[in-house]
Amino acid sequence: MIEITGLYQSYKDKNVLNNINLIIEKNEHCALVGRNGAGKSTLIHSMLGLLPVKKGSIQLGGYSHKKGEWKKIVSYLPEKFHLYPHLTGEENMRFFASLSSKEIDEKKMEEKLRLVSLWDDRHHQIKGYSKGMLQRLGLGVMLYYDTDILILDEPTSGLDPIGRKEVLDILKSLSGKTILMSSHHMDEIKQTCTNVAFLNEGTIIKYTVDDFMSNHLQEVGKK
Ligand SMILES: Nc1ncnc2c1ncn2[C@@H]1O[C@H](COP(=O)(O)OP(=O)(O)OP(=O)(O)O)[C@@H](O)[C@H]1O
Known part of the structure; x- marks a missing residue:
């Protein structure tokens, strides 16, 4: 399980994350969606300890981000x-x-x-x-x-349709893993995830994939 509570993040005087609250249940596959510059990488980097967290708490598999134990149960695939x-x-x-x-x-x-x-x-x-x-x-x-928790940053970025399908087939085949995956591709989110964490103006709203696809695509500029 991933639990983020009251997380704020900023660069100098630019606020990027404004009170993020997010729960991703154990074995859930959740997409992280938002327009360019919404703060997806900032959130992921905060979760991985690559950016210091000044305000808010992050629990990964029950371990606080303040202690090192979470590193044993989390792996990360960066875009590059x-x-x-x-x-x-x-x-x-x-x-x-x-x-x-x-x-x-x-x-x-x-x-x-x-x-x-x-x-x-x-x-x-x-x-x-x-x-x-x-x-x-x-x-x-x-x-x-x-590891129990996998965090992936745009795992199919730059791949051709066959390459994308091969990666997606592997992701779909994974069971018993909690996955947070940032993506701009609605078709791959539909194939691999059950939920969408939509990051917009510094906050997150979570939807089921079906609700997001039916009612909120225009907010991410896809309709
Ligand atoms: N090191 C930094 N210093 C200052 N501002 C930054 C820094 N990194 C990111 N930003 C700014 O913070 C905001 C969020 O950036 P971030 O990279 O987290 O967004 P993103 O949702 O991952 O974008 P994309 O979809 O384009 O990858 C943007 O306005 C960006 O310009």
Whole structure:
């Protein structure tokens, strides 16, 4: 479960988040939606401790953002992430896996490489991978960490329709995970999420996906 209460955030004198209150239940898949500049990244960065929280509280899986324990149960896939082009897919995964544990769980690594459909390409240097393959590898690394809470920033950004479908199919297949995913694509939100957290003028209103699609698309400039 994710619980955000009375969160404010600003850059110098520019208020971006104004009393954010949001609950995302355990195993819920929730989209974070808002116009460009609404503050989605600011919210995600606050949740991940990348921006200091001066006012408000954030609980991730029951752990306060003020203590470090939440890091064990949360993983984050940024819109842009760094992989090592001269290493193979498997070597990249091995490297990132080694950051979280001393011993690599070979079975889990195979399972995740298969889940993201990169098993057959695992020995190829990733400089030859397509954008979609790179995104799936990022997703595979995230899933290797096997955390309860996944936070994804525009996971299909820059992908072609086939690449998007492959990523979405993986996200749809995940059960037993609490997911917060920022997205501008209503079709993918409909496919992967049950709820929408709509960030507008510094506050959040939560809707079911159906209610949001039927009654609020014009507010995000999609109708
Ligand atoms: N480091 C910063 N310093 C000053 N202002 C910032 C900084 N980062 C973001 N902002 C401003 O805060 C507001 C919210 O930005 P943010 O990146 O959180 O929005 P967003 O919803 O993620 O946007 P997008 O959909 O374009 O990615 C914007 O007006 C932005 O210009």
